Amino acid sequence: MYFCREISEADLGALPDLAAELGYKVTIEEIKETFSCLENDETNKLFITETEDKMVIGWVHVSIYRTLITKKTAIVLGLVVSSDYRKAGIGRMLMEKAELWAQAKGCLGIRLYSNITRTEAHQFYHRLGYEETANSLLLQKCLDNKPSVLFHK
Template identity: 35%
Template sequence: MTIREAKLEDIDTINQLNTYPLNHEYPLEEAKKQLSYLLSSPVNKLFVQELEGRVVGYIQLSEYVCTYGPKLMNVMALVVDENIHGQGIGKSLLNHAEQWAQEEDAKGIRLNSGVERTEAHKFYEHQGYVRVKNQVNFRKLFD
């Protein structure tokens, strides 16, 4: 198994993983534009894991800096092909992200997970993550 930085050519698989199992449907061409931006951004990183030459999961991180705490890295997404859950891929991606975050002088990692994703919560807790709070997520989209 290999972990590497994502490439624009990975967008088809990344978009497929976003759609299922994450349930984030987004037009492929728009996702490609977003990935292109992320790959050029100095404060974002996207790593993919390959198994037998095929991308089977990814983790996306973004710098989280505020005036009330230390610099952290924010996990924006962590997803593994559901057909191969339980093989250590999520753990390996998370460990890789933690190592990269330390190299970037981050003091830790934060993440949000939907309340319905109880299996993911168990996974994060098993990896040493501590539930900090419950919150409500708001959004306002512009035309």
């Protein structure tokens, strides 16, 4: 059984190793510094998934943004699941949590960027309903099933 919840400072120690699985080298000090800036920021939310014995096995970072040409949108800034736990529904659980939070904050859509080489990740996002919208593999999912609502007309 796995549990998904908001991140706490006690969880931060697991994040550098998880980030390293995606090729990102980040220290615990850097994580702590960034977390201190984000933990009370209403436009950012971080969730973790843990095992029954409280081992952190995945995390997602979602943020809200607006531009002059888009309506209120969320963006997934990071998602990682331990390679030992992939294909067990952890990523889906984290993405659902991020989407629900974004919807509750009034976002009309959610986007993410994915490295062009991560074809398995692209398949995962497609299964969740995300669509490719740019050559940079900007993926988005409309939360109210109306694709045109993400952009001001």
